[in-house]
């Protein structure tokens with residue numbers, strides 16, 4: 470298997486505050502990986518470091534065979550790493566289609582274009598001229614995923630795509646992920662919804678207080694192991 474993304478001993482700081490303490494993570498080409506963990510575990514910070522929104526200068530981060538440590542966000546994006554940000558961050562006054570087209574700028578060539586996005590999310594077809602602010606939360610999330618795909622990434626990073634959505638809508642959105650993988654796009658999801666994360670991923674990483682506390686394929690994990698790693702419980706007591 471080819472390694473697509475690798476971090477070794479990755480750290481991150483906000484001023485004096487250390488948010489990540491030596492993260493070792495490996496993701497293979499075409500794989501789906503999920504990072505789970507409670508609020509403040511460092512999941513979003515890790516994604517921000519990968520995409521260049523937090524500098525990784527001098528650290529060990531490789532993507533598709535080259536070091537991306539310290540590169541600016543637009544260069545990393547061009548190499549094939551795209552993020553669906555927490556909270557979707559659409560341009561509210563622009564239409565669905567305009568939001569999608571913005572995603573294509575600065576990206577790569579590949580299978581994802583407007584038609585492919587509308588095939589993936591048929592609900593958006595009738596809304597294509599509607600402004601972002603006039604969409605439901607689920608439709609906004611579809612546009613946010615579509616916008617990231619329009620750059621034809623090798624790796625799609627999804628930051629809490631289930632947040633604030635009804636279970637039925639979450640199911641609908643998660644159903645799209647296997648189709649995205651079929652196009653050869655690897656996926657890294659950050660999730661607090663452990664069941665969703667387990668269902669879609671080949672590999673789980675659990676973060677707690679800026680450290681990896683567990684890593685394994687979901688099928689090898691018991692609920693107790695996950696709870697221990699997620700909440701830092703040992704023998705029923707907080708560590």
Ligand code: ATP
Nearest residue numbers: 483486488506507508509510511512513514515661
């Ligand atoms: P959430 O699910 O709440 O987004 P998370 O696992 O994504 O949690 P991060 O957002 O990465 O966690 O936060 C990790 C730690 O870094 C937390 O203690 C948080 O308070 C802190 N932190 C995050 N962003 C900043 C910031 N801009 N300035 C200072 N501290 C921050």
